Amino acid sequence: MGGVETAEARTCASDVAECLVCGARESRPLHGKTDGLWVCRCGLVFVHPLPTAAEISAREDDAFHGGLIDETAEMFTAYYRNYPEDPVVQGFRATVQRLHQLVGGGTLVDVGIGTGLLLHLAEKAGFRAIGCEIAADAAARAHEEFGVEVRVGDFLEERFDEPVDAITMADVVEHTRNPRRFLEQAASVLRPGGALFVAVPNHRSTLYWAADVLARLPGLKGQAQRLYVPNHYWYFTPKTLARLVAECGFEVREVRRESPYLGRYAFSLPVKLGLATLITLGRWAGLEARVEVYAVRR
Numbered sequence: 001m002g003g004v005e006t007a008e009a010r011t012c013a014s015d016v017a018e019c020l021v022c023g024a025r026e027s028r029p030l031h032g033k034t035d036g037l038w039v040c041r042c043g044l045v046f047v048h049p050l051p052t053a054a055e056i057s058a059r060e061d062d063a064f065h066g067g068l069i070d071e072t073a074e075m076f077t078a079y080y081r082n083y084p085e086d087p088v089v090q091g092f093r094a095t096v097q098r099l100h101q102l103v104g105g106g107t108l109v110d111v112g113i114g115t116g117l118l119l120h121l122a123e124k125a126g127f128r129a130i131g132c133e134i135a136a137d138a139a140a141r142a143h144e145e146f147g148v149e150v151r152v153g154d155f156l157e158e159r160f161d162e163p164v165d166a167i168t169m170a171d172v173v174e175h176t177r178n179p180r181r182f183l184e185q186a187a188s189v190l191r192p193g194g195a196l197f198v199a200v201p202n203h204r205s206t207l208y209w210a211a212d213v214l215a216r217l218p219g220l221k222g223q224a225q226r227l228y229v230p231n232h233y234w235y236f237t238p239k240t241l242a243r244l245v246a247e248c249g250f251e252v253r254e255v256r257r258e259s260p261y262l263g264r265y266a267f268s269l270p271v272k273l274g275l276a277t278l279i280t281l282g283r284w285a286g287l288e289a290r291v292e293v294y295a296v297r298r
């Protein structure tokens with residue numbers, strides 16, 4: 001660029017953010033208006049501009065204490081030491097087992113620990129499990145409930161004495177300012193052949209299709225925010241997530257689509273019935289609302 005760049009050109013360049021996955025600067029407003037959500041031609045949906053690191057951290061703290069969204073306020077409390085044998089727990093067990101099959105045990109690091117239940121199940125499956133958690137209160141509670149080891153801090157700053165055998169990031173990267181850096185950090189701490197599990201909401205799903213319809217209808221925009229929640233900044237599809245994981249030094253072994261378990265959410269009955277219908281349609285059409293990637297470090 002020469003020194004004659006106009007103010008208008010600068011505005012255009014900074015307004016259209018570079019896509020985290022494909023690098024294009026061709027995103028358009030997702031709902032045809034400026035609600036801060038953009039969609040790239042590769043399928044990635046993202047928030048732009050991003051909140052600051054301090055704002056993100058405050059929102060996560062709020063979410064842990066149940067202040068962010070009413071429907072999820074009680075979500076965590078079911079999964080402490082008296083956890084039920086529900087589909088969420090069965091999903092965690094299956095994940096831990098798949099990772100054990102891939103790497104044969106060793107050290108597993110869970111980034112963003114939730115209640116610490118996944119760490120607990122990983123220990124029971126024979127891993128040495130270490131949690132990495134930004135929220136000090138969540139880390140303390142998990143240790144108290146399950147006796148698990150949790151380090152408090154930013155995973156990007158974390159150092160491990162020995163290469164790690166497996167890393168889990170369930171519902172984590174969509175909460176960060178830069179999922180690419182999180183996946184690169186995972187690749188740098190894993191041993192070659194080490195396994196990665198990443199799970200996020202699937203934007204290519206019946207639930208988000210419905211949210212996108214609602215977002216365009218006057219008066220119903222608020223309903224769409226049940227899915228476009230304030231602390232998610234990236235909305236992946238199976239394709240965009242697998243591409244990003246592969247670009248960060250991994251060989252993708254499996255991409256799975258899963259349906260969310262509604263029992264976790266305190267929605268009203270009409271909303272719950274609507275969501276249950278969409279979830280059933282999603283299962284039928286291959287448009288489930290969660291996507292999981294299992295990958296191995298090259």
Ligand SMILES: [Zn+2]
Binds near residue numbers: 020
């Ligand atoms: Zn893109």
